[in-house]
Amino acid sequence: MRHYTLPVAATLVASFISASAVAAPDSIRALGQPVGSGAIQNNLEQPFFENFAERTGVNTQIRYSPVDTSGVSDAEGLRVLRNNLFGIVSLRLSQISGDEPTLLGFDLVGQNPTYEIARQNVDAYLPVADARLQERFNSKLLGVWPAGPQVIFCEPEINGLDDLRGKRVRVYDNILGNFMSNLGAAPVPLSFPETQQGIARGVVDCGVTGPSSANAAGWPEVTSYVYPLPVQMAMNGYAINLNVWNQYSDEDQARLQAAFDELVDEIWAYSEELFEDASRCNTGGEPCENGRPYSLTSIEVNEQDLQTVNEAVEARSLPNFIELCDRTNPSCSADWKATVGANLGL
Incomplete structure (x- = not known):
């Protein structure tokens, strides 16, 4: 039988404890955009969560519910997130701003006349909003995107x-x-x-x-x-409960953030396409x-x-x-x- 010296044994125990502390959760509940809000929810958001392990590279399954089928009001996004009733929430920022008015700063009337200016403003303001959500709602803001003009x-x-x-x-x-x-x-x-x-x-x-x-x-x-x-x-965002986030290793956190960055980039581009197409559809064009x-x-x-x-x-x-x-x-x-x-x- 092999005997370990005390320092080696202690190192192995510490490594085991550390690995256990960052074991990725097997399953997370995610609250999504309303089904009735259209193509972004149907064609990008829901498929992302249904293929979460493949898209992120982490071994977690998502139980996804659009907000209008969940029994939760879209104004309650931050509350259910803070209480970890849902580990990830697709936040409708205007609707939840009553709980956190800081989020209104993403989209004042007249602030974002074009997609280009809007993206610059979002990238500048996101660290401010993220710090506030971490402080008050035990949640990390992973990205912000527009429904469109x-x-x-x-x-x-x-x-x-x-x-x-x-x-x-x-x-x-x-x-x-x-x-x-x-x-x-x-x-x-x-x-x-x-x-x-x-x-x-x-x-x-x-x-x-x-x-x-x-x-x-x-x-x-x-x-x-x-x-x-x-x-x-009409800005929206993805946020994750910090207790859930901290169950992931540093490497898995980086994978998650990269996957959400990719999803958010896809939505920015798709939002602009949808705006132009729907504007024609609504008026017979x-x-x-x-x-x-x-x-x-x-x-x-x-x-x-x-x-x-x-x-x-x-x-x-x-x-x-x-x-x-x-x-x-x-x-x-x-x-x-x-x-x-x-x-x-x-």
Whole structure:
């Protein structure tokens, strides 16, 4: 029988304990985007999680549930993540911003007029948001991506922002609600799955979402007009509970991060393709490759409204964001100004 000296035996025991401490979990529950939100969830997100071990190179199986089939509200993403009811969550950042207003800094009205500028702003701000989620929600932010430019769908006829005065408009965060209030509209917070029926029943006159999501959820069936003025990008993100994250070795953590980086890059590119295609589908244009054809009337965007949105960051959105965010996170606006604000020259 071989006998180990004490130092060698101690080293072996320590190695065994260390290996046990970072044993990858066999299975994780993941909460996804709503099925009704469309092609990003169907064609990229769900297949990624269904083939998680193959995509990441780690031996973990995922039990994946879209949020609208799980019994969980999309506003509860951070809470279920912190409590490890789901180990990974596809966060809808505007919807969860009531729990963490810092996340609003990814997408103030007028902040992200193009995909290129939006990506620069996201990359700059992600470390700020990640640090905040780690501190308050025991969660690591793995990446952030856009659903795409958010535009205005209405059943009553409109010809520009001035025509929203007096109308009830579905919004999904406080920054957008404040912007609509300043236009004289009545902002109505509705979850995405409720909005199509809300328009059909006259609960709201108009709603803001992306063309692809609107197409998938049947908004053109209950609206007649679309005003393709982008006001936001509707950012989303992937986050993992830190207790789950810390079960992985350093090598597996690197593999996970690389896989999510790849998925996020795919979604950024796909989001832009979907936006252009769905914009054509919704208004009877060709080619219409990924959605259902509809015949909405598209209203030409006027220069005054473009200027209103471009000026909204400094004039409206940023003051509103500072008021909301600095209450709970004293360094919030300073962090935003040092990252996104610097990118925008503010």
